[in-house]
Amino acid sequence: MENQKSVIKVEKISKTYGAGESAVMAVKEASFEIFKGETVALLGPSGSGKTTLITMIGCITEPTGGKLFLDGKIIYDNGWKIHDTRQLRREKIGFIFQSHNLIPFLNVEENVTLVPIMNGLSDEIAKNKAKELLDYLGVGDKLHVKPSQLSGGQSQRVAIARSLANNPKIILADEPTAALDGERALSVMQLLKKLAKEQDVAIVVVTHDDRMIPLFDKIIRVNDGYITKE
Amino acid sequence: MINLAQRDIAHSLGKFLTTATGVGMLLGVVLIMIGVYRGLVDDASILLKDTRADLWIVQQDTLGPFAESSRIHEDIKHQIKLFKGVKDVSAVTFQSLQLYRNATPIRVFAIGYDIGSFYTPHLLAEGRSIIASHFEIVVDAKTGFKLGEHITIGRDIFTVVGITRDAVSSSGDFMVYFSLPDAQKIQFLSSNEQIRNDRARGGAQEATTSTANAIIATLHDGFDPKEVAQEIERWKHIKVFTQSEQLDILTKNLVERSSKQIGLFTLILLLVASVIISLIIYTMTMGKIKEIAILKLIGAPNATIIKMIVQQSVWLGILAFIAGNIFSHGVVDLFPKRTILITSDALALLVIVICVSIAGSLFGVKSALKVDPASAIGG
Incomplete structure (x- = not known):
């Protein structure tokens, strides 16, 4: 891994909410690197700062200190935003949520093609890509179905397809198996692991499920805003 | 692009x-109010337009016969006709009457005219105009009377010989037409009891029916109505109005305040509709906060989100406008007074509705832009 190019690099990244006496430091000078094809688990108790950390990596929450590099480019530098983070998210990051969070008024195909089309891909190419991904994930027959007609497992597979549709450098998953039973949760995690290797995409997963730990290349433990073990 | x-x-x-549909019904009410206003203004001018006269000769120092009462000797018409440029004249009388049909009272505005003159009810839709000097009547269709039906007025019985459509007075009463002698008799002839009473009071006057409320005249081509009017006024102790001056008196003196009242009410209604559209769009946007957060999270530009909200708002406005039109056209005939729905008013309302929809969506847009994409994570 050391010879590989890092997808995410954080250096003494911090996040403080509020100011003065009521200020709360959610993440305290965290530093780590994540490489291509790597699967990383972000573990820690509730309120430890995992979500803040993943939202900073996902260029959603602005750090108040430290540096964040994405795909070799500096994004935040000691509180300064260097790039258009919305565009970065669209082009380089895929998201998977605890409850699939598909757009309810779009069908499966539209949910998957939305981001690639916003990135300038033609409708036809985006549809072909979506079909390919959905077939690969075993939900290719649900192209024109609305999310409300899918089962939990099918929805999460569609969400995975959506996260991959823009050829991201990194996929951030917030408890993607929380709404699934044990067998399906394991199946989804194995699928993510397989995708990371095949698509050469880094995957960071926030999870509470210790059973999944053996599936990850790296574990980052967060406690009270500090990274306690990497 | 999706x-x-x-x-x-x-x-x-x-x-x-x-x-x-709900918003549309409100817009339909706005359209109807505009229609009521149009009807009021149009009603005020129907009678004038129907006469197709160029000049109105009325009692001196009055704004008669609509804004103020006017009485004038009928025989003046013969002198008026001799003026250079005058083509034809007709003495006319106007009065409000109450007719009865199957014991139901019907308020009407009666016009008496010289049957041999240029004047005839131009809004005649069925039957014929009056040709006999007595006991024939032309009525408007909305009075409910049919051709050949008999109507008793005072001691006389009249036969309906013609039916007009949309003939109403400036106050919205349905018009009926009599020959001049019949109308004069109804309006000016005193009853026997009244004549006896007047004699007993020592002030008895000869009962005369040779009075009219106005003389209307048409001019030969090429004559300026104002110049002819001035010429008549110079020689006779009377007041002469051109058709356009009479129209001004009617619209300014009689319907201006009513028009303002309806106009203000329409404006308030439009404001209420605007507030409701804004609230609906805002509520619709708030109902999509989660989806908007997801869209922002996956990198949708603000323009995409704004476009979605504004487009929905405009579509709501357009659909409401269509519903409003269907609603207003569906109920317009139920109104007792004439309500005129015209395309230009509807198009003006469409422009206003689109502007209001866009403006109303701005509150939703403002809230949508404040949504934190991080709120899509977890739960």
Whole structure:
């Protein structure tokens, strides 16, 4: 891994909410690197700062200190935003949520093609890509179905397809198996692991499920805003 | 590009159409109010337009016969006709009457005219105009009387020989037409008891029916109505108005305040509709906060989100406008007074509705832009 190019690099990244006496430091000078094809688990108790950390990596929450590099480019530098983070998210990051969070008024195909089309891909190419991904994930027959007609497992597979549709450098998953039973949760995690290797995409997963730990290349433990073990 | 607004509308089409219908009914009321205003103004001028006169000769120092009462000797018409440029004249009388049909009172505005003159009820739709000097009447269709029906007025019985459509007075009463002698008799002839009473009081006057409320005249081509009017006024102790001056008196003196009242009410109604549209769009946007957060999280530009909200808002406005038109055209005939729905008013309302929809969506847009994409994470 050391010879590989890092997808995410954080250096003494911090996040403080509020100011003065009521200020709360959610993440305290965290530093780590994540490489291509790597699967990383972000573990820690509730309120430890995992979500803040993943939202900073996902260029959603602005750090108040430290540096964040994405795909070799500096994004935040000691509180300064260097790039258009919305565009970065669209082009380089895929998201998977605890409850699939598909757009309810779009069908499966539209949910998957939305981001690639916003990135300038033609409708036809985006549809072909979506079909390919959905077939690969075993939900290719649900192209024109609305999310409300899918089962939990099918929805999460569609969400995975959506996260991959823009050829991201990194996929951030917030408890993607929380709404699934044990067998399906394991199946989804194995699928993510397989995708990371095949698509050469880094995957960071926030999870509470210790059973999944053996599936990850790296574990980052967060406690009270500090990274306690990497 | 996927049209998010279209997809969202299609997803909850029933709810969207119901909302649009509700707003549409409100817009329909706005259209009807504009129609009532149009009807009021148009009603005020129907009688004038129907006469097709160029000049109105009335009692001196009055604004008669509509704004003020006017009495004038009928025989003046013969002198008026001799003026250079005058083509034809007719003495006319106007009065409000109450007729009865199957014991139901019907308020009408009666016009008496010289049957041999240029004047004839131009709004005649069925039957014929009056040709006999007595006991024939032309009525408007909305009075309910039919051709050949008999109407008793005082001691006389009249036969309906013609039916007009949309003939109403400036106050909206249906018009009926009599020959001049019949109308004069109804208006000016005193009853026997009244004549006896007047004699007993020592002030008895000869009962005369040779009075009219006005003389109307047409001019030969090429004559300026104002110049002829001045010439008549110079020689006779009377007041002469051109058709356009008479129209001004009617619209300014009689319907201006009513018009302002209706105009103000329409404006308030439009404001209420605007507030409601804004609230609906705001509520619709708030109902999509989660989806907006997801869109922002996956990198949708603000322009995409704004477009979705504004498009939905404009579509709501357009659908409401269509519903409003259907509603207003469906109920317009139920109104007792004439309500005129015209395309230009509807198009003006459409422009206003689109502007209001866009303005109303701005509150929703403002809230949508404040949504934190991080709120899509977890739960």
